[in-house]
Amino acid sequence: MTRWLLLFILGVIAILMVSPLILTVFTSLKPTTELVNPPWAPPVNLTFEHYVRVWTEGGFSRYFFNTLVISTVDAVVMIVIASLAAYAMVFMEFRFKLLLQILFLIGLMIPVTAIVLPLFQIVRGFGLLNTHLGVILADLALAVSVFVFMFSSYFVGVPKALHEAARIDGATEFQIYRRVVMPIATPAVVTTALLEFLWSWNDLLLRLLLMTRDEMRTLSVGLLNFQGTMTRDVTGLSSGTVIMAIPVVLLFLFFQRHFVRGMTAGAVK
Amino acid sequence: MFPDPDSKLAQRLNPVLFLLPALTIYIVFAIYPTFSVVEYSFTDWDGISPDRNYVGLANYERLFSDKIFWAAFRNTFVWSGVIIVINVGLGLVIAAMLARVWKARLLIQTCIVLPVVISPMAVATIWRWMYQPTGAINQALEGIGLSALSTPWLGSPDTVLYALALAHSWSTIGLSVIIFLAGLQAVDEDLYEAAHVDGANVFQSFRYVTLPALRPVTAVVFILTLTQSFKVFDIVWATTQGGPIRFSEILSTYMYKRGALENQYGYGSAIGVALLVIVSIATILYMQIQQKEDR
Numbered sequence: 431m432t433r434w435l436l437l438f439i440l441g442v443i444a445i446l447m448v449s450p451l452i453l454t455v456f457t458s459l460k461p462t463t464e465l466v467n468p469p470w471a472p473p474v475n476l477t478f479e480h481y482v483r484v485w486t487e488g489g490f491s492r493y494f495f496n497t498l499v500i501s502t503v504d505a506v507v508m509i510v511i512a513s514l515a516a517y518a519m520v521f522m523e524f525r526f527k528l529l530l531q532i533l534f535l536i537g538l539m540i541p542v543t544a545i546v547l548p549l550f551q552i553v554r555g556f557g558l559l560n561t562h563l564g565v566i567l568a569d570l571a572l573a574v575s576v577f578v579f580m581f582s583s584y585f586v587g588v589p590k591a592l593h594e595a596a597r598i599d600g601a602t603e604f605q606i607y608r609r610v611v612m613p614i615a616t617p618a619v620v621t622t623a624l625l626e627f628l629w630s631w632n633d634l635l636l637r638l639l640l641m642t643r644d645e646m647r648t649l650s651v652g653l654l655n656f657q658g659t660m661t662r663d664v665t666g667l668s669s670g671t672v673i674m675a676i677p678v679v680l681l682f683l684f685f686q687r688h689f690v691r692g693m694t695a696g697a698v699k
Numbered sequence: 700m701f702p703d704p705d706s707k708l709a710q711r712l713n714p715v716l717f718l719l720p721a722l723t724i725y726i727v728f729a730i731y732p733t734f735s736v737v738e739y740s741f742t743d744w745d746g747i748s749p750d751r752n753y754v755g756l757a758n759y760e761r762l763f764s765d766k767i768f769w770a771a772f773r774n775t776f777v778w779s780g781v782i783i784v785i786n787v788g789l790g791l792v793i794a795a796m797l798a799r800v801w802k803a804r805l806l807i808q809t810c811i812v813l814p815v816v817i818s819p820m821a822v823a824t825i826w827r828w829m830y831q832p833t834g835a836i837n838q839a840l841e842g843i844g845l846s847a848l849s850t851p852w853l854g855s856p857d858t859v860l861y862a863l864a865l866a867h868s869w870s871t872i873g874l875s876v877i878i879f880l881a882g883l884q885a886v887d888e889d890l891y892e893a894a895h896v897d898g899a900n901v902f903q904s905f906r907y908v909t910l911p912a913l914r915p916v917t918a919v920v921f922i923l924t925l926t927q928s929f930k931v932f933d934i935v936w937a938t939t940q941g942g943p944i945r946f947s948e949i950l951s952t953y954m955y956k957r958g959a960l961e962n963q964y965g966y967g968s969a970i971g972v973a974l975l976v977i978v979s980i981a982t983i984l985y986m987q988i989q990q991k992e993d994r
Contacts, residue, residue: 432901436796437803442885443793444810450811450825450869453835457828468842469835499740511721530718540733541930544975547967548735552748553745572727574721594970603713611736632818634933639959650721650820654937657824664828671821686809690877693747693815 435517458668465664482670486587488666490673492645493652498677500562501630504569508626509619512574514579517607521593537575543635548595550639553602560643568640569630578623584618585611621692624685631678649674713762736975739968746964758969768947768970771953774860778796778949779928781864782871785915786924789868790875795909797876798883799901808880812873819870823937826866827853853939856946873928876922882916883909915988922985929978950974 453469458480460473486488500612519530549568588611589626596606612619641647647655653670660666682689740758744751763766793811814822829835830852837849854863875920886909894904932951935941941948941956950970958967 433800436800436901440796440800440807441803447814447869448810448874450829450835451817452858453829454712454825468838469829470839498952511724514717515721517716522714522717524711526713530722533730534725536733537729540729541974541978543930543954543969545729545736546955547746548732548739548979549728550959551735552732560941567724570729571724574725574729578721579756579865602709603717607717610764628816628971632816632820634820634937634967636957640935650818650933653820653824657827657937667824667828671824674821675817678816678818679813682813683809686812689816690812693874694815694878694881 437448440562454671455525455667457664458500458672460665462583463667465647480665481673484669484673487672488652488656489647490649490652490670492671493647493649495648496562496641496646497648500569501627502563504561504630505567505623505627507566508570508574508577511570512622513579513581513612513615513619514607515574515586515604516578517611519578519605520582520585520588521611522603533577536576537572538579542572542574546639549636558640560641560646562646565637565648568636569626569633572636573626573629574579577626580622580692581615581618583695584615588614615693617688621686621687621695624681624688625692627681628678630687718875733975735858736968736971740841740972744964745962746850746958747962751965754965755917758966761966762969762973765952767948771948771950772973773904773931774945774947775949776810776858778864778931781861782925782928783921785865785868787871787921790823790872790920791879791913791917793872794876794879795905797880799993808876814870817870819867819931819933820937822866822870823934826862826869827938828864830862839981853947854943859939859943859947863935863938865929866938867928871924872944875924878920878923879913879916882913888913903926908968915991918988919985922981922988924966926978926985929974929981936986950977 449470456472457465457469459478461475461477462481464471464473464475468553485494504638509558518524519534553559553564553568556564559568584627592610593606601609632650634654637648637651638654642650644655649670653667653674656663656668656670713852713937731879741753741755743754743757797808800807817825831837832851832854836852837846840846840849850858856973886920890908890912891904892909899907930951932955935947935949935952936955941952950973954967954970954974957963957970961967
């Protein structure tokens with residue numbers, strides 16, 4: 431009896447949680463004439479005209495492309511640089527190791543929000559304003575410590591004997607990294623890729639500062655701008671929102687287990 | 700590219716080669732700006748002109764007498780308080796209920812966690828639309844006969860901060876639920892059995908078994924929610940930009956306005972330093988609690 435009551439309450443909560451998303455999808459598919467109906471009324475005559483309009487006239491194809499490039503490069507490069515650094519931290523002996531550990535630890539504490547003003551100046555100093563590269567470098571720097579720790583915690587689990595055996599066989603450190611250690615760390619690779627892609631895809635503040643030219647904008651800035659100029663264009667706004675949400679929602683549904691594990695591990699950021 | 704693995708040179712060089720890419724990017728674009736923000740905060744720089752003068756603690760003196768800063772400071776704490784109550788309190792209850800249910804568990808969990816991956820910008824757009832005077836929330840209130848409660852949620856000084864906090868909680872509570880669920884899996888099933896045998900009902904076993912067992916996890920979620928909510932910028936900026944007037948101004952939006960929009964780099968940086976200090980303290984607490992738990 432109580433089990434059924436619990437299930438009922440949870441069902442209501444689940445519906446409440448997804449309803450804002452469903453209402454947004456409904457609105458994005460409604461012909462303008464149906465906007466007088468309440469938001470929870472499903473569209474009667476489905477139309478994709480708002481998507482087409484936002485995608486072409488609204489410039490969302492451009493924003494989508496920019497976002498996809500930045501997020502993908504972010505994810506791939508992050509895997510490489512974070513795993514290399516973590517490998518050195520776990521398997522190599524060198525001076526100043528403790529200092530580096532503390533340095534990476536500091537990175538977990540820095541709130542991006544607090545340092546955006548000097549960050550803007552540095553990116554400008556390198557002449558990287560309005561470039562993909564500028565945003566990518568900033569993204570990588572601000573999240574790399576999270577993933578160095580994530581990879582380290584996987585590498586620590588690799589038996590030292592395995593590493594030693596490969597060394598005795600004459601393998602270089604890079605060969606051991608590439609052929610022995612990385613294959614074992616596949617879960618960390620997947621988690622890093624997903625999480626970094628997600629953070630990069632969703633960020634607004636950095637992109638708002640570093641991308642001022644329209645053709646360089648990402649979806650987050652594009653949507654903000656669209657909202658500022660087309661305040662009453664409810665269907666356009668909801669289509670834009672759905673366009674921005676669909677890739678990450680799909681990724682989440684396919685890789686839910688990895689996401690859940692990664693989000694708890696990378697939660698500090 | 701890599702010298703003979705056994706040579707002394709290789710042993711020296713390898714760590715450098717492996718660490719260089721990450722460390723260069725990290726120091727230039729994360730560590731250096733962190734020191735810079737502190738340095739800027741002692742200057743009167745406008746962010747553009749070549750000359751900047753050191754003005755000592757002038758920016759901090761101004762900070763302490765700036766009514767808007769204190770309003771933003773208070774708002775940030777109120778905002779975080781509301782989010783903590785929802786994410787920790789409700790998050791715990793939802794997780795405890797989920798742990799007792801087997802049917803449709805994954806489906807329910809998916810629905811609750813899904814908003815976590817939605818961009819704060821998209822969250823802002825969705826809720827801004829729902830909170831409109833004729834939006835979904837007010838229409839729903841009318842529909843269930845509570846039209847007396849309907850109000851322009853984001854336009855009214857009394858509701859704007861709470862309404863935005865609710866929207867933020869909607870998009871982050873899934874994370875709390877996941878962490879609580881992981882903690883609940885570690886709770887001994889036998890304890891529930893024993894409580895059941897002793898005649899405890901659902902609420903009693905929640906009160907006397909679940910709550911005490913989850914105390915460390917609760918601390919983790921508490922501090923985590925605190926640090927996360929202090930850092931928020933996107934959702935407030937994309938809905939109200941701190942308005943109406945200053946009623947939803949938080950530290951990050953105020954810093955952005957002064958620093959990036961009004962070119963008061965020195966003063967904006969002082970606000971940034973305040974934010975840095977608060978978040979660092981909270982994060983250190985978080986890491987200490989988590990370490991204690993790991994042991």
